[in-house]
Amino acid sequence: MPTTTASAVCTTVGNNILLRLTSGERDVKLKALRELKNQIIGNRTKKLSFLKLGAVPAVAGILSDAVSAVDVADNDENDRIVKDIIVQSAAVLGSFACGFEAGVRAVLDAGADILIQRGCLVEEMPLLKSYMEVVDAGARSLKMIYQSKMAPKYDFLQEENMEFLLSLLNNESENVSGLGASIISHSCKTSLEQKLLFDAGVLKRLTSLLGGSLIQRDASLESIATIFKNNPEVVSQFVGPDTGRTLSCIIEIVKDRFARTRLLASLCLIVIRNASPCYLQDVGIKTKLINNLLELLDDPGRVGDEASFAFSSLIAEKEDMQKLAFEVNGVDKLYNHLQKGSLHPRRFEGILLALADMCSKLECCRSRCLSLQVLKLVVDALAHDSSDVRSAACMCLRSVSRSIKNLSAGSFMNETIVIPLVRLLDDTSTAVQVAALGAISNIVVDFTTRRSTFIRLGGVKLLVQLSKSMDSTIRLNALRALRNLIFLAEDKCKEEIFMELTASLLASLICDPEPSVQEQALALVRNLVDGRINSVEYIFAEDGIILDAVGRQLRIASKAEIEIQGMYVLGNVATGKESHKEAVMDQLLLRAENKAQSCIIKFLQSNDSRLRTAAVWAVLNLTCSSSPGSSGRLVKLHDAGIVSHVKNMVNDPCLDVKLRVKTALEQFNSFDDSLV
Amino acid sequence: MPVRVAESSAPSQVSGAHSEESSPPICSLLTVGQAFSGTQNVSNLQKEEAWRVNVRIQGCDLEHGYLCGTMEALNVPMADTPVVTFWEGEIVDAKNYTFYTGKWEATPEDDIRHWTKFPSFAPLLSRVEADGGKSLDLSNYPYIFMRWKEQYFVNVGTDCGLTIAGFYYVCFSCSDGSINGFYYDPNSSPFQKLELKCANEGRSGFSFSSYELQ
Numbered sequence: 005m006p007t008t009t010a011s012a013v014c015t016t017v018g019n020n021i022l023l024r025l026t027s028g029e030r031d032v033k034l035k036a037l038r039e040l041k042n043q044i045i046g047n048r049t050k051k052l053s054f055l056k057l058g059a060v061p062a063v064a065g066i067l068s069d070a071v072s073a074v075d076v077a078d079n080d081e082n083d084r085i086v087k088d089i090i091v092q093s094a095a096v097l098g099s100f101a102c103g104f105e106a107g108v109r110a111v112l113d114a115g116a117d118i119l120i121q122r123g124c125l126v127e128e129m130p131l132l133k134s135y136m137e138v139v140d141a142g143a144r145s146l147k148m149i150y151q152s153k154m155a156p157k158y159d160f161l162q163e164e165n166m167e168f169l170l171s172l173l174n175n176e177s178e179n180v181s182g183l184g185a186s187i188i189s190h191s192c193k194t195s196l197e198q199k200l201l202f203d204a205g206v207l208k209r210l211t212s213l214l215g216g217s218l219i220q221r222d223a224s225l226e227s228i229a230t231i232f233k234n235n236p237e238v239v240s241q242f243v244g245p246d247t248g249r250t251l252s253c254i255i256e257i258v259k260d261r262f263a264r265t266r267l268l269a270s271l272c273l274i275v276i277r278n279a280s281p282c283y284l285q286d287v288g289i290k291t292k293l294i295n296n297l298l299e300l301l302d303d304p305g306r307v308g309d310e311a312s313f314a315f316s317s318l319i320a321e322k323e324d325m326q327k328l329a330f331e332v333n334g335v336d337k338l339y340n341h342l343q344k345g346s347l348h349p350r351r352f353e354g355i356l357l358a359l360a361d362m363c364s365k366l367e368c369c370r371s372r373c374l375s376l377q378v379l380k381l382v383v384d385a386l387a388h389d390s391s392d393v394r395s396a397a398c399m400c401l402r403s404v405s406r407s408i409k410n411l412s413a414g415s416f417m418n419e420t421i422v423i424p425l426v427r428l429l430d431d432t433s434t435a436v437q438v439a440a441l442g443a444i445s446n447i448v449v450d451f452t453t454r455r456s457t458f459i460r461l462g463g464v465k466l467l468v469q470l471s472k473s474m475d476s477t478i479r480l481n482a483l484r485a486l487r488n489l490i491f492l493a494e495d496k497c498k499e500e501i502f503m504e505l506t507a508s509l510l511a512s513l514i515c516d517p518e519p520s521v522q523e524q525a526l527a528l529v530r531n532l533v534d535g536r537i538n539s540v541e542y543i544f545a546e547d548g549i550i551l552d553a554v555g556r557q558l559r560i561a562s563k564a565e566i567e568i569q570g571m572y573v574l575g576n577v578a579t580g581k582e583s584h585k586e587a588v589m590d591q592l593l594l595r596a597e598n599k600a601q602s603c604i605i606k607f608l609q610s611n612d613s614r615l616r617t618a619a620v621w622a623v624l625n626l627t628c629s630s631s632p633g634s635s636g637r638l639v640k641l642h643d644a645g646i647v648s649h650v651k652n653m654v655n656d657p658c659l660d661v662k663l664r665v666k667t668a669l670e671q672f673n674s675f676d677d678s679l680v
Numbered sequence: 681m682p683v684r685v686a687e688s689s690a691p692s693q694v695s696g697a698h699s700e701e702s703s704p705p706i707c708s709l710l711t712v713g714q715a716f717s718g719t720q721n722v723s724n725l726q727k728e729e730a731w732r733v734n735v736r737i738q739g740c741d742l743e744h745g746y747l748c749g750t751m752e753a754l755n756v757p758m759a760d761t762p763v764v765t766f767w768e769g770e771i772v773d774a775k776n777y778t779f780y781t782g783k784w785e786a787t788p789e790d791d792i793r794h795w796t797k798f799p800s801f802a803p804l805l806s807r808v809e810a811d812g813g814k815s816l817d818l819s820n821y822p823y824i825f826m827r828w829k830e831q832y833f834v835n836v837g838t839d840c841g842l843t844i845a846g847f848y849y850v851c852f853s854c855s856d857g858s859i860n861g862f863y864y865d866p867n868s869s870p871f872q873k874l875e876l877k878c879a880n881e882g883r884s885g886f887s888f889s890s891y892e893l894q
Contacts, residue, residue, distance in 0.1 A: 402894055405893075406893050408738060408739030408741075408748055408893075409739075409748060409766070409768065409831070411738075411739075412738050412739070412748065412750070412766050413766065413832075413834075442894040443894075445892075445893070445894045446893050446894055449891045449893065451738050451750070484892065484894065487891065487892070488891040488892065488893075491712075491713065491889055491890065491891040492713055492889065527890065527892075530888070530889055530890070531889040531890070531891075533887075534713070534887045534888065534889035535881075535887075535889075536881075536882070537882050537883055572888055572890075575885075575887070575888070576887040576888065576889075578885060579880065579883035579884055579885035579886065579887045580883065580884075617708055621708065621885075621886065621888070624885060624886070625884070625885030625886065625887075626885075628884045628885045630884050631884045659707075659819075659820050659822060659854065660706060660707050660708055660854065663707075663822060663854055663855045664708070666855065667855070667856075
């Protein structure tokens with residue numbers, strides 16, 4: 005005996021409701037609206053079904069007709085039904101938009117947001133009897149729309165829009181004032197908008213809402229945070245007799261019984277503190293915030309998921325906050341949450357990022373992580389389905405591997421860590437690749453002989469491949485890793501890396517369109533030619549194309565960081581044999597187009613003491629007294645005006661430069677006086 | 681890393697001078713990758729002995745007054761191979777660390793007794809005695825003072841007959857990269873001297889490499 009399927013029933017019911025929505029009878033229409041509302045409320049599947057049946061445009065049409073039908077002269081009964089239709093259709097549309105992006109899209113496509121605003125919220129309503137019901141229904145619905153990123157941007161720059169917003173905020177209804185606050189949270193993005201809102205006096209009203217209902221309090225906290233975010237100017241203007249009261253009020257709310265409110269209050273204080281660190285300096289408040297957020301991690305829902313992100317924004321880049329958090333066992337608490345397993349990806353990501361921030365500057369945090377064996381869980385996360393989690397795991401590893409003590413001990417250069425990391429170099433997500441490159445950059449700074457592990461596992465091949473990427477961020481980070489890998493590397497290791505890289509690739513990277521890539525390529529060559537003296541030969545491979553590229557970059561570069569690396573390359577080569585030193589001389593004495601003098605003179609006069617130091621070292625190495633050709637080179641340097649520039653630096657303000665110049669002058673004087 | 685031997689020592693007094701306040705200069709000879717070689721005197725009452733020592737700087741974080749590296753002792757009688765240790769340094773910068781150790785069984789008197797063994801410390805003595813040197817301006821001083829503490833043996837077991845219980849008082853000369861140090865361990869012979877020079881490892885001149893942690 006055939007039976008109808010559930011979806012067929014749904015379609016039948018759905019079609020029935022939609023049919024009745026088109027009825028000419030207002031009662032029938034109203035009943036259908038109520039049924040539709042009850043069907044879809046909290047039910048994503050039914051929302052989708054009714055969406056497919058075209059419910060949204062149908063209801064939007066009903067709302068439009070009802071608004072037009074509002075007529076002062078009409079009788080009370082009809083008026084009541086029309087108002088009810090407006091309320092119910094607004095509620096249905098709001099429900100479609102609630103937490104359902106496809107619903108938001110459909111509502112916006114039908115222009116229903118504008119309909120609701122005009123129909124429900126404009127001040128001139130013909131009849132006052134059910135005014136608040138309509139206004140409330142409209143406000144609730146619009147609020148749901150404004151909770152979505154897809155909601156239209158509210159233009160605060162239009163005067164009438166600002167006036168309307170203020171009228172919403174000043175309304176006694178928590179839904180209406182809540183809508184005003186939601187609009188601010190959703191649409192206020194720029195510092196200009198923040199300033200406009202601040203100047204319009206919205207903060208006063210928002211502050212008073214802090215003492216209102218739960219909805220008003222939460223909405224107000226979010227809005228206040230939005231207005232202050234990253235805007236020290238607005239925060240500083242906040243100073244006044246009201247400031248202390250508002251801040252105290254928010255600090256009190258940090259202890260609220262509702263978890264979401266506690267989180268929002270914490271976020272608000274964090275935003276204020278980050279924008280203007282002179283506020284909330286008290287250790288008690290800082291500790292309270294830290295402890296509050298760590299406790300909020302216990303919340304099983306979205307609040308718990310978001311608490312770790314709030315924690316990160318509280319401590320990121322701030323060593324004092326990280327120290328405080330460490331002292332209240334922050335690392336252990338985060339680790340305990342990690343251990344729970346089967347974490348929602350958002351929560352997993354947040355906790356990993358929080359640990360990454362904890363370990364970003366403090367060795368004590370890194371040590372604690374290592375002793376708790378956090379890395380086991382972090383390494384597992386490298387293979388997670390979510391790319392955000394994989395990225396976060398890489399960032400955590402990157403932070404922990406800033407521990408030079410552990411890099412020296414070779415704690416990270418083992419297959420358990422290297423294999424999954426190297427795998428991520430091939431990840432489908434660029435963000436994950438970049439994050440993995442960051443971790444690898446640190447891990448390869450290994451002072452044991454375990455770099456070969458990385459090479460054996462295919463790491464170098466992948467890094468070299470990535471250094472040819474079209475994406476400059478990938479190229480840059482791959483080069484960073486290679487540079488660190490080559491630092492103090494053994495001969496065999498260097499040889500393998502160089503064979504993979506090739507002289508022509510290195511030369512082209514030195515001339516890369518991106519200055520930061522050029523800088524890293526030069527730093528890599530600097531490391532390549534350091535070490536045993538035969539390493540200098542690498543720069544002469546393929547008819548010296550690398551050396552030529554270095555010389556060329558030095559003659560045209562204008563960024564100090566590039567010039568510094570380039571000078572150290574030449575300085576390092578100048579510690580080699582006579583032929584190496586002569587090759588450096590040739591590069592230095594080559595003039596750039598339209599330039600009267602060697603580039604090294606410009607470097608000796610640089611405002612950057614690091615560059616002056618690098619330049620003097622090159623001169624020192626070229627005129628080293630133990631080398632037979634030094635006197636000849638000294639004459640050439642003198643004739644090029646370089647020696648006199650060095651002599652002029654005898655009172656350089658930088659001690660390091662001054663000491664090198666002193667040594668250089670002693671060196672010059674050790675040759676025959678007549679030379680210089 | 682000397683052998684354990686009983687000891688005794690006496691303090692010495694020196695006069696000093698003044699200055700303002702800051703941190704040590706960045707010196708290109710005290711950077712990662714730099715190598716130093718020389719000797720560690722491990723003489724005691726019974727015999728004169730010195731080991732050849734190589735040091736390499738592996739990490740440097742001036743912001744936190746931190747330095748680290750390895751120390752390799754060659755021709756150590758009780759070892760078959762060179763003995764390598766990993767050490768961490770505290771840079772006396774008046775911000776992170778002062779001349780007073782405050783740990784490792786070193787009293788302020790021990791500190792002064794050791795620092796005054798460095799001629800370059802003489803001008804600083806009176807200020808150090810007054811406030812540990814917190815108000816000193818070391819930014820233009822051509823010497824960097826440090827304490828180096830060995831943390832673990834890299835290539836041998838702890839039963840190798842050597843101790844790393846003590847630490848070194850170190851003075852680094854910014855002008856030529858030479859290092860002098862005195863080992864302090866209440867259970868070892870006093871003032872065992874470390875003398876190192878900047879090594880250019882077969883090159884004519886000085887070569888520099890670097891890494892950058894992300």
